Amino acid sequence: MLFLMADRAQLSIRFRFVLTRLWFTLSTGTNGRDPSAWLKDTVEDAQEVVKGEIWAITIRDGNSLSEFYVLESTCEVIGRAFNAPQLEVYSSGLRADWSEYISSCTGASVEPRNLISEHLRWANYEEYDRGISRHWLRRIFGEGDVGLAKKVVAERYVMACVVANSISGRWMSSNQMAQEFAGLPSQSTLVTTRGRTPKINLYLPAHHHVESVHFTTPKGVPLHPALAVMQTPAREYIILKDNGMQVGCEEDGVAEVWMQVLGCDNNGIVVACSK
Structure with missing residues (x-):
């Protein structure tokens, strides 16, 4: 995997993103895909989206560009732009709770946010x-x-x-994740927030x-x-x-x-x- 020039913070995120991608490749496999195929991609850009929390990573695969959103702390993918292809084990889209969180932190009149x-x-x-x-x-x-x-x-x-559902996959509440992790019957994961976007839950x-x-x-x-x-x-x-x-x-x-x-x-x- 190649890198284009960037400042120190961007380089740090890019290298850590590659490390995390390597970790997932070695730890969870590639579902039959060529395990070395991703090494041919180029990490073209890394831009901070939510200060100190979320970055957007742009990858070039041949003539196509793909954008993925990652956590700064772990460089784990939380979702991808609409036109981005599936990235091995990563999320296939930006979940509503993450989308709402990013929007609430990047608007023109951003209010004090919850970390x-x-x-x-x-x-x-x-x-x-x-x-x-x-x-x-x-x-x-x-x-x-x-x-x-x-x-x-x-x-x-x-x-x-x-718990994995904190980051990607189907949205679950903290209580639902705790119950499922404990092997107990979990309540329905249907979001009943009276039309409101569900909030991020990390368990x-x-x-x-x-x-x-x-x-x-x-x-x-x-x-x-x-x-x-x-x-x-x-x-x-x-x-x-x-x-x-x-x-x-x-x-x-x-x-x-x-x-x-x-x-x-x-x-x-x-x-x-x-x-």
């Missing part, structure tokens, strides 16, 4: 702030830039772990609450620069710093395919190149 994170629902509000341990947030406050970097990674992980399962983030092993050895360890109430996950998506866990270590991609060992440590 996307304000639409997040999680358990145990007393101990967690948007799914992140309040005690840990206070503890890293004195770590300066390192603490800030850990907080950003934690926020990306939270967005990467919300984070309790086992993905963030207890702490680490950039080193328990022995203090630095992890691969692309990796972080996420401590949750039940276990540790090894994730990509740039989009919060999982590439391993404490029981199995880094998945073999990601060891090959990153050049790290099972513990997430950089493998020394042999001369």
